[in-house]
Amino acid sequence: MKGLLRAALLVVVAGILLELFFVLRIAAAAVIDPQSTTFQRSEAWRIATEKDPSTPLRTGKLRWRQQWVPYERISDNLKRAVIASEDDGFVNHEGVDWEALEKAWEKNAKAEEQAARRANRPSATSQLRPAPAPKVVGGSTITQQLAKNLLLSGERTLLRKGQEFVLTMTLEATLSKRRILEIYLNSVEWGDGVFGAEAAAQHYWHKPASQLSAYEAARLAVMLPRPKYFETRSQSGYLASRAQLIVGRMRSAELP
Template structure:
């Protein structure tokens, strides 16, 4: 019995230590630009150990050297209540959960109707919708793994609230725009602007910024399809909504 309690105590100590580590990282991020994120390091390892040549593009630029067009476009596309919420948009999260449940149910029905064919080919997995805010995305990319579990989601929400309490909205957006993925080995607004438009992030037009914002959920996919009709259409929609996006 003592061994069990010792094990429980060790788990608790390890858990508390991990939370303190996260809090220190977040506190440092208030004044020190993060050199890399957990997601970036995992991507760097994947690219370095793959068959393709290793290419990495990232250049940190301060908040004022990122076009307001891009800030507004990302907020309009990813999190239109970013400037006013406290880190988590519970309504969007609930809607995403409901959409995922319906998608899972449809997939289960399709598999049941085609049980014979499913023995020959694996059923197509439904698309998972996130519903995460910009702060949640930063918490996940900066500190956590990409696994999809309830425990990881719970940790993400805890870190999201810590980010909102310890960093300003402007700083959260600055770190996000400098670290988010925009293609294979392309990270941050400056690298994305130069990679796709051969110009600095400060000079992005409204439509260019809207296209970059639309790419965010699937950057590697859209990097290979620059002439995508969906990308152009959605970018036009985001460009029209940008004037209503509130900057922090």
């Protein structure tokens, strides 16, 4: 019995220490530019250790692009495009957009229901080719995405989601909206080994992030939900049409 109590106490203490570590990391981010995130480090490990298909006995080379630039050196076009595309209520909510989250849950439930109906109605083509998985729609705000990428792993569990909410509230309580957006734009993934606005602007448009036009910024913003996918599909019709839509919405995007 004592052994169980001791183990439980150790788990509680470890949990408290972990939360304290997270709080200190967030507090430090108010004045110190984060040089890497948990997600970036996991991606660096993946890229460095993955097998090169052309040479099966050798691991891949580390492909990495990132350069921190201050808020003032990131085009307002990109800031507006990202807010319009990812989180149009960014400056007004307190970290979580409950309305957007509810809509995302409803869309995902509907998509899963439609997928289940298709699975129960087998056809000749479905026997030859499996039905596509239902498209999952996210409802995460910019602050939630930063909390996940900055400090958490990529696993999808209720415990990790709960931790994400706690860290989101801590970010909102500790950092200004301007600082949250600055860190997000400097650390978010924009391709395989491409992180941050400056690296993305140089990689896709061969110019600094400060000089991005409205359309160029919109194209980058549209890539964010699936950056690796769109990196290999730069001529996608969806990418172009969605970017034009975001350009039209950028005028109403409010900056912190």
